[in-house]
Amino acid sequence: NAGVTQTPKFQVLKTGQSMTLQCAQDMNHEYMSWYRQDPGMGLRLIHYSVGAGITDQGEVPNGYNVSRSTTEDFPLRLLSAAPSQTSVYFCASSYRGAGDEQYFGPGTRLTVT
């Protein structure tokens, strides 16, 4: 198993540009989520999904969109990038969510200038 994979590893955007961060898992996990990590603030939940076709907002959803058309993929879209979205983004998955171990991808480091 490749586990949780994320692309790209690094990205630089200009303010106002849009892009999609990719996340995929091959463990047949139902639950997937996106976090952002900022210095001194820990990880904060952006959006999550409990299965194909079902998504919901986390703690910091503004400026981000998600969709889940397959079990394997959970892309995160930045609609109009802002400098405040400069961060490291992590995707995670777990089998069902409740009571199950979370597995994390290697992260995408995004800089918005």
Place this chain on the structure above:
Amino acid sequence: KQEVTQIPAALSVPEGENLVLNCSFTDSAIYNLQWFRQDPGKGLTSLLLIQSSQREQTSGRLNASLDKSSGRSTLYIAASQPGDSATYLCAVQTDSWGKFQFGAGTQVVVTP
């Protein structure tokens, strides 16, 4: 709202000493608690998962305890090694769908 705190933010110990890392949370209604390790520029690696009904969990040199009533978990790492240098994060599961609330982490340096 659940808040998770890890104190201290940074810790330096000589090799061979036991490490004690603390995690506290404000709401005892949690589903489980997970400890992670993060190396610089890398993702998170799961170390231990403690279900809400458990008091502790062990894996090799690692032992984690959970006291829900007092809102605390402690991660013990026995006989620390320089390879244990990393940031350690704790996270509590706050709902049945699997949402987690993270602490900011404790950065550990083990000196040879």
